[in-house]
Amino acid sequence: MKHTSLNQRMMITRKTPLLAFILCISSNIYAQRIAVSTNLVEIASLSPSVGIDVATGFHSTISFNTSFAPWKISKQFYNKHISLDLEYKYWFQQALYAHYISINSIASSYHIKLCKKELKGQLIGLGLGYGYSFVINKHFNIIPHIAFGVGILSDSMKSKTEINPIITNIGINLQYIIR
Numbered sequence: 001m002k003h004t005s006l007n008q009r010m011m012i013t014r015k016t017p018l019l020a021f022i023l024c025i026s027s028n029i030y031a032q033r034i035a036v037s038t039n040l041v042e043i044a045s046l047s048p049s050v051g052i053d054v055a056t057g058f059h060s061t062i063s064f065n066t067s068f069a070p071w072k073i074s075k076q077f078y079n080k081h082i083s084l085d086l087e088y089k090y091w092f093q094q095a096l097y098a099h100y101i102s103i104n105s106i107a108s109s110y111h112i113k114l115c116k117k118e119l120k121g122q123l124i125g126l127g128l129g130y131g132y133s134f135v136i137n138k139h140f141n142i143i144p145h146i147a148f149g150v151g152i153l154s155d156s157m158k159s160k161t162e163i164n165p166i167i168t169n170i171g172i173n174l175q176y177i178i179r
Helices: 006-028 040-044
Strands: 034-039 049-055 060-072 077-091 098-114 117-135 140-155 160-177
Touching (some): 034 060, 077 117, 098 140, 098 160
Antiparallel strands (some): 049 060, 117 140, 140 160
């Protein structure tokens, strides 16, 4: 009979909850439907973006999107930000096709200057959205979408924090369905 040390048993005990969590999450992914996307509106504003949608059921997906802009065009204009967005979508027909409603959250850090107007700070927001997926072919979709909500804006330049209504998500996504 082989004896295991206390350290080996503790390693196994620590990994068991993580393994159970991964198995539970992966068993809920519906038919392994995965799509990647980019927001064309953000690209037009010089903010490259990338996102991933994972189907979690016949009518639902979870999306994770990020965009960033490290640009300093001149002393009078720059757009520096990083934005992270997590979104749950309920699709009325089937995941990744036709109409959906969503709940989304956003976190962003920004420093933007346009002529004499300068904004610098952080944003955390929560919103409700709507979108529609136009199917181009088996793998490509175009998805216009918009979401409204409430945001907590922390202005670093004025040392104040405000709660305001905001647009938490807007754009036209070009989506590629992997599977």
